[in-house]
Amino acid sequence: MAPAYNDGKVKTFTPRMRKKLRVLFIIILAAFVGLGIRLYLITRDKGDEYARLVLSQQEYDSKIIPYRRGDIYDRNGMILAASNKVYNVILDCSILMGKDEYLEPTLGALQSVFNLDISEIRQYITANPSSRYKILAKRVSYEQMMAFQDMKNAEGGELIKGVWFEDEYVRQYPNSTLGCDIIGFTSGDNIGNFGLEQYYNSTLSGTNGREYGYLNEDSDLERTVIPAVDGYSIYSTIDINIQSTVEKYLADFNEEYKNKVNIANGAENLACIIMEVDTGNVLAMAQYPVYDLNDPRNTDRLIGARQVDIEGKKTTGKPIEITSILGNADNEMIDPDAVDTTESASQDEEGASEDAQETENTADGSTVTTVTADGEPMLITESLYVTEDSLRLMDDDTKYQNLNSLWKNYCINATYEPGSVSKPFTVAAALDSGSITGNEYYNCEGKLKVGDHEIKCHNTYGDGYLSVAEAIERSCNVALMHISFACGKETFLKYQHAFGFGLKTNIDLAGESRTASLVYTPNTMRQTDLATNSFGQGYNCTMIQMISAFCSLINGGNYYEPHMVSRVVTSDGSTIRNIEPRVLKQTISPTVSNTIIDYCNLVVTGEYGTGKTARPAGYMIGGKTGTAETLPRGNGEYVVSFMGYAPADDPEIAIYVVVDRPNVGTWGAQADAKYATRIVRNILTDVLPYLHIYMTEPLSDKEKAELEEKNLTDTHEYNTAAPEGTETMEDASLEETPEETQAPEEVHEEPEEPWRDFAIDPDTGYAVDPNTGAYVDPQTGATIGLDENLPGGGAPVTADQDGSAIGDAPDQIQ
């Protein structure tokens, strides 16, 4: 049956073609089915992975908003440390390259505002045209950032594209070196190192915020911002004015004694703490050398400091083997005697004249010499003190160790034998325990035989009969040994523990040393140890332990926990925590406390008082001097100190100054508390008027002139309650002129004072004992620089005086 439309002329679509069309359609269908299966497989196998990839490609999925680290203020709200916002300049090349006309205006703006190297940026853009994040400049200021934004908003600025700013905070210390050891610094990602920055790190730190996108229920991308939580700010108990006064006088001292004998600082360590007696709040805590908190890794500040080796131990000044310096590996170590030690020549002479033992120690660090280019062999001597030469030779690890010792806070980290400043504690323990009544007399014959040892007093001729008060006034070792024997070691150690020796004070600063192993226990203490402990030798303490305990001696017996921070506030200024003074214990009774004050006042006012030179003009203070021998015994090196309080009748502040090994040579030269008392006098002269403590004492003409020179006012008139010029005080002479004309008002038998007849050495001003040739203080009869013949061995004190190896040093930062 032929189709109706086939008229024979028109060619038709034949059944065969229809069949082939059906085949074609089936082939097409098969292709479609194949593609459908492929789609299904992609969805099934890769669906989750691709869904994640798609989300992760979204650029605004996560962005960190940095928090602001809390500030540190002093007690009056002056800024000690602050975090300021800065900006990182980020370039998005793919936006910049979006249109050709963006390039030139943008680069031009970058150059004019940030002074960037345009050719470098051009190179980067050519190499990475699709880069979306390139930091062009770090930490530009707000002003610069705004200058760029203004340019963008100005006419023609719409062609500036692809540059944006990232917030960052930078820690700044406006007073640079001021209070460096209290404040500490931050490294890297807001991690505090040392001081308050480390101790209060978690308080100062906040929480980073986040900006991110997420898919809501309708699969819409939404952006959410979790704001950053800024850190809390802290108010320190420090007073910036007192702190700077203290640092000024420490620096003055350093300036005066710098390079005097050794090419080094004025003293190996120089430190001072001022504390409120009735709160435990620290008003100032300073040391020398200092460092710039804004540039803590600057090694220039190390020059003059005692050098440490790669393990953090103090260098000994012995020759060391250097196998290769400046690429010359052939140098062998040569005989130390062949070294040209020009810079330390004077040192060597002095050492030789005094004691052969000294030559080794005084081989100054400045003998470091480099190997010359022509291969001339030279000896390398390990430096005792850091010099420019030794800095050049130091490897990075050693440099770091030296910086680390610079960053440490001497006041809380270093341990040392306190010496005579501990005598009031021995007396207080004896009085409070009832072991003595205070009416005893002790006969000082210049020495006391304890066990096998003969322990000498500093006045080897003997002070004769001394009352307890005079024992403190004259700092008599023999009397103190007798007093400690009256206590017995159990009682003595019980009180030592009560005063906090061997215990951490838990001051809120990072890096306080542990001293538990540096004091005796009843099991380890022998009679000789008790004897030496009574005048502050044989055990170690830290400065903060000493002054905290001393405050309790003079405030009625209340031991306050020493504190650096009084208040924690949120970033908007609301107080969230007040740190109140905390009494930890009653160390002694108020009666004993008053007695101790009377005794300590004598140290400054008494005829034989060792601390006269600490008294500032117009004021009466009390205190105790200290001159401690260091280890090894007989090295002629001393830690001199003065611990005092003001005003004398009602102590408000306590001050403790330590001069560790003043740079005045060895032996007698160092053993003079006036290195410390003069600093105390200078500091108190400025600080007491600042604290509105008014003058009570009459002023001599000389003192009036001095006050005028310092631009200080005579504050007698403000002091309405001030008594009339007291008769107990002689016309205070600041000079150490012998007062032979004045008859001593001793009740007891006048002791023989043979040293008063000795000839005065014109060079040193000391009297010379014709029998022994030793120098004698013409006023007190104390033999200068004489070994007090302290027993060694069995004592917990090690040869390392600063506790850097024995205390728990703060975590070292990297």
Added chain:
Amino acid sequence: MATNRFAIRKANEKRNRYFDINLLMAVIFLLIFGLVMVYSSSSYDAYLTFGNASYYLRKQIFATLAGLVLMILVALWPYRHLEKMAWLAYVASIVFIFLIIPFGHEANGAKRWIYIGGVSVQPAEIAKAAMIVFLACIISRMGRAVSTWRGFAMVLGMVAPISILLWAVTSNASSAIIVMGIAVVMLFVSTPDYKRYIIGAIGVAVMAALVVVIIVTNASRSGGSAGGYRGDRILAWIDPEAYASGKAFQTLQARYAIGSGGFFGKGLGESMQKLGFIPEAQNDMIFSVICEELGLFGALALLFMFIFLLWRLKIIADNASDLFGALLVVGVMGHISIQVILNIAVVTGTIPNTGISLPFISYGGSATFFLLAEIGLALSVARGIQLRDY
């Protein structure tokens, strides 16, 4: 008798005049769906670039409306008049291709457009439509001669210059392949045997495999991109992750879009990949956005719509009143099916990347305009169908 029968037929014709409303509805559905997807995929980019989210949509609507008008005109016009215009179509397509050389408008590194009266036209699209007309005419005239090797070769030999010209002048390989493909499909339907097609298919497959092997070994020897612009595309196809930020970026991002859409998609307009990750998402890669927003379900629904469209074309070809009309419709069917298959194959990474748009859906004025003209031809052929009364 004969005149009488002719008169009856004429009367019947008038009475039973057929209009394929199914085909028209399928096309209109695809067009509207295409406009929606063009807007969805292009609005983000259009807003960023031109500050006008509907920039591409408006141009596409204009082209679609113009195409619909043309389609209606062509559908109403008796297609048999075209039989005389075979050579005109052939020459016209050559002329338009050559016009590119002086008047060509460059975009994306290739000259593919010319401006005629303010409207940009792609000569490749003209060539595709013209080839369908030309081949239908030649093959129907040749009759059985086309089945011979000589006839077969002659037909291909006439198409080849157009194909090569397209490749050479517009450097548009995909258009050249499509033109050849249309010729092969039309010859396949009009010649009885299978052998030569099977052999040809195997030959092409072997050739392709050889080319791939040579490129890959060359590349591994010289340690990177050797083999030029197309060679890189093949390397990117084999290991897209290695070229994730370069040649394979577009296809990889398209595949992420397909995978992340899941079975039911993120919802219309919710694509994230169109936000700058798939370059020119409204063009060749629009199918991936459809997958992401409407899921596998939406993609398969679209494939069914294309199958329905092709099935309607097959019905029309089967029932065409003459061989010329049938071959015209077969050509249109071949054109649409080749483009759909290749487009989806590219988007899914089944074959190396080459620029092929998805008919009726992708953005592109010329393509839509001339495709609608082809649909008009099919409708015109459908109008010639006589409903048979058995």
